[in-house]
Amino acid sequence: MNPSVLILGATSDIGMALAEKFAQNGYPLVLAARNSQRLAPLQSDLEIKYGTGCEVLEFDITHTDTHQATWDKLQEKPGITICVAGYMNENERVIKDTAETLKTIATNFTGPVALLNIIAADYAEKGKGIIAGISSVAGLRGRQSNYIYGSAKAGFTAYLSGLRNRMYSHGVHVLTVLPGFMDTKMTAHLKLPRLLTAQPARVADAIYRGILKKKNTIYIKWFWKWIMFIIRHIPESIFKKKKL
């Protein structure tokens, strides 16, 4: 029997696409989001289409004091956890507004870390489990146009690699997902180059395969790996003068 899959941030476009992908392949789901009312249509949709069990959970990734209770509330602990929760606003607004800065960091970094610590500890005790974290290529080098979000994601990426290292001896696997541009609501206001932009369903396919194959780090659309390789290797003395 397939383990159930916990999707943290299930009302995001990627979250919904992942839910569909796993349900289609016969995995029971636990869908978690801030606004659980929004999950009701997705829940009925997946149950009717695929006949899989689908539980709904209300939680807020930034409310770290509720994380332990949220996890404890789950009767049967999902064997796979995918953290899709994230938040991105326009950088100009974020840097001028401390509340926005802290929200960006809390949603992309400290919140997920606090919750995944709890889940990882449980998995480690059981000696099995899979954790996938959706980070971003934006975390691979800070750029003036997106560095608050980028630095939070950089922190998250570092956390995931450390967690993978620690969990290895416990039989728990950790996958880091580094998407580039995605065609989602989060990016709806941006003009993105079509060729570099991935559709939610494609992203979900790639993550699904990454989990089955126990990959360590995956990029969505292969060329992002090479784009980021180049960006990371531009000498800082040149990089700092660029409008990126």
Place this chain on the structure above:
Amino acid sequence: MKKQIANWGNYPRIESDEQTFSFTEELQTYVKKKEPFIARGYGRCYGDASLAPNTISTLRYNKVLSFDTEKGIFECQSGLTLDKVLAIIVPRGWFLPVTPGTKFITIGGAVASDVHGKNHHVDGSFSAHVIEMDVIGTDGTLYTCSPTLHSDLFRATCGGMGLTGVISRVKFDLKKIETSYIKQKQLKAKNLEDILRLFEENNHYTYSVAWIDCLKKGKGFGRSILILGEHAKKEDIPAKFRENPLKLPPQKQILFPFNLPSFVLNKLTVKAFNFLYYGKNLKREINNVVSYEPFFYPLDAIQLWNRGYGKKGFIQYQFVLPLESKAGLIEILHRISDKGIGSFLAVLKVFGRQDDLISFPREGYTLALDIPVRNGLFPFLDELDALVLKYGGRLYLSKDARMKPEILENSYPHLSAFKEIISKYNPQSAFSSLQSERLHITSR
């Protein structure tokens, strides 16, 4: 996001700021914005009904809400497409109560155009099967309406081309089936008299439609093939299908690779096509059992076949004439064949009774044909419009891209009642399309 959009006829093509949403509250927030806009489904109407400088695409709002497999009642969000609905309901022994000639349309589009199928004379149009729906009005209010609840809104939304608000949720009933196959009969008709008689003789069939050759003159004028069908019962299908009688047909699709220059589609190719089509049907009558896919959706096998009409696009001209206006049908067909512009996709059907507020179907003959856009076409269509009007008929808004407002005014008898309901639910013309502006149904 700003992008170039066009509907199936590729005419007209405009730039539109197209937004999407996944949740009802997002839609309610969007609706309250200042600029006018129109709801857009899969863009399978032919003309300008779902075009506007601002559009909201329903395609991500596509969840199934409930499915009563005992009673055959289905409920979903408006952006769900018919192909997805079929994939869910057919294996469980149900079918769409009414389906147009393509499965790539949304449920919202099915209601807003009040689409008809080959079974109109038996089952009416799509709205006859709608039990209840939600419509988001101008200030974001969600109205639940049905034939008895906010019935004015219900009546004006069925066939109302998105002008009363955005349909968000639809609950409708399904048709019970034993198998996913259709018992099909094809009959050859020598001429127009012959085909009209065959329609009459076979009106007990659930499904009927005819392909008609618009170019043939003289004795064979109006020659056609009548296609009849019934949902096959278990005993009707070959033994090898009986193991899995509700099997879904394979979804093979070929992509039409590029825009053809429209001269390729000249009189000759049209004639050649018709010749081939007839060649296949040497016998006067053919009986067979086919999957529902080729029966209902023969054209869906070729993705983007509309490219075959070239960059300038095409018009699908569809009208309905009352049964007593057979002379009108003959006159219009003569005009088309004299002009030599008829397409290989001319479809003739007899509608049953219907008298709704703004829906297209009414009892009579309906003819639909595709014509590539070119110089001189619009004046010619204006002449046809005048004939349609003279014979008491009307045009289908879902296919229209060029009708003049006077034509609409004089052909839809309940237009003023429709406009009154629009002014109640959409007083500032917040919902408005290129079509509604052109036809003076809304005015900004």
